[in-house]
Amino acid sequence: MTTTRPAGGTDRMRQSTHHVEGEPSPAGPGEHLLRAIVEACSEGVVLCDSDGVVVMVNAAAARMAPEILPGRPAASGGAAALFGPDHPEGDSREVGCGHLRLRVRREAFGIAHHAWYLRDVTAESARTDALLAERRRTEFLVEAGRRLSASLNTRRCARSAVELAVSLLADAAMVVLPPAGRRQAGWLRSVAGQHDLQEGVVTSASTAQVPGLAEALAGFPPVPSRWLDPGQAPQWLLPDGFGQAGHLLVTPLPGNGVPAGALVLARREGGPAFDEEAEILVRVFAARAGAAISAAALYQEQSATNAILTRDLLPPALPVLAGLDLAGSLRSAQQAGLIGGDFYDLYLPGPGAAGEPLVVLGDVCGKGARAAVLAGQVRQSLRALLLLERRPEHLASLLNRSLLASPSPNPYVTLVLAALRTGQRGHVLLDLAVAGHPPPLILRRDGSVQEVTAGGSLLGALRESVVTPVTVDLAPGELCLFYSDGITEAVGGPTGRQMYGGQRLQSALSTCAGMPASAAVERLEQISTEWLAGDVQDDRVLLAVQARPAR
């Protein structure tokens, strides 16, 4: 490459090729050819001399920055931003130029010339921006999924939803929950940059004031934000000092078949509008928030139902009776439900009705809710049978027949029935029927413990039940203990694999001599719990009847 064929080049062009003079390639391409190569280059090339004056601009560069003209300093006019004087050699940086985004690189040629290479990266950087935005949206949805699934409480789910919404989607966010029975809808609101959560209620009529809200609460698909006039938003919608809303977006929160509420988003006047991508993102977010809120609502409803059903299965409060004290303890294996197959109950004769109080303690085959339901049925059946029959052994027999007719798959029950009579000189007499149940224990005044020997078959299994009645006489201070096999068959102890057994229970009971019934039951329960050492296996129930000690 030499200057021997300068045709078509300017003086400056000749200068520009000066630095390559003397290269050992006399037969190299001529200037025309070189110029053609530079022109054909898709990268923009701007060649400058030592003063920074442009000596050559190829077609690509002229297309990207038309204001660059040969003979003028490159860093002048509209293109000044492209060519920084302190741009390091060989480095690239991205610069906005008009509506384009250009990557600019500076290379030096010899001592006098340098060239700027321009590449149009507008599309590329738009793709990168789109990717980053998509990643932000994905991260947002992941975070939303994590936070929304963390609670089964409607209010906490709604709170998470508005807090998440103001982190990315809007300046203010409100969740309006479906109107409850009283024709009022609860709402929760959060504002970007503010930590406190606002809450309130509006009447169903007021929800109609917000453009699109009544439709969203009815579960209709959302309308584009641009159709909603933010000027119509009622005052209660936005917090004091928020200013005028510029853009409004109202999206239904889809639930399980019925709407779980609506999400109202507001951006301030002058802020960006909700574009199509934002609306899609909000819709996806609303689907997740709606699923979380409706799951929480369903859970709360079922919990409330559970609580109502469980209430009747819990043991009754034990009243103070004439001449005797009662104490009971029930620990179910299933802590969550507080219910199980062990039960005790007390039946008092109605006002003015004859008869003695009757206690029952029993154990239904099986565990958990299923057993608890059968236990509830047994208690209820006894209440009805007591209207006709008060003798314990006959009650057992009637209950057996009733259980045989039960639709439950394994309606097997063991129980102790005791009619409580007060005798002479503070004595209490118990007429007992023991149906397939571990024998009751009697704690005498001297600390000795006796086992009640009366036996009988378990109920619900055999066509004929045989129960032998027996009467126990308690002197003042003496106590009769009923318990379930959950106490005696508790496996634990020092080795963790010993069965507690009847013998240990008798020994423990003998140490309770002189104690009031409630203290004795508490102590036995505590010993049993320690024996299990936290490993709850079965329901455990204890009930003590004590002839009131003489003063």
Added chain:
Amino acid sequence: MLEKTPLRTEVQSTAEGTTCLVLTGDLDYDTAAELFTLAQELFSADLRLLELDLSGLDFVDSSGVAALINVYNTALARDSAMRIIALTPYLRHLFKVTALDQVFELPPA
């Protein structure tokens, strides 16, 4: 946590129409259904007498007792019989408490 031993069952045909079922392990809430299902299969064949060897059972709870009652009732309903040919002292005590010793055919103590 208490280690649970699974229920193992071994079926032996001792004579024409008689099957002996040897049970070992725990017969409880978790395994009771296995016994009942197995017994029903056995009774659906031409079985006159089911013998149960319970001497290898470590633990039986109320569900286990329920399963034995169900097997007994199934035998009755099919005009067959159930007989317990061996059992542990603990089980004998359990049958006594529930008065099942008057119902089940047990080996002499």
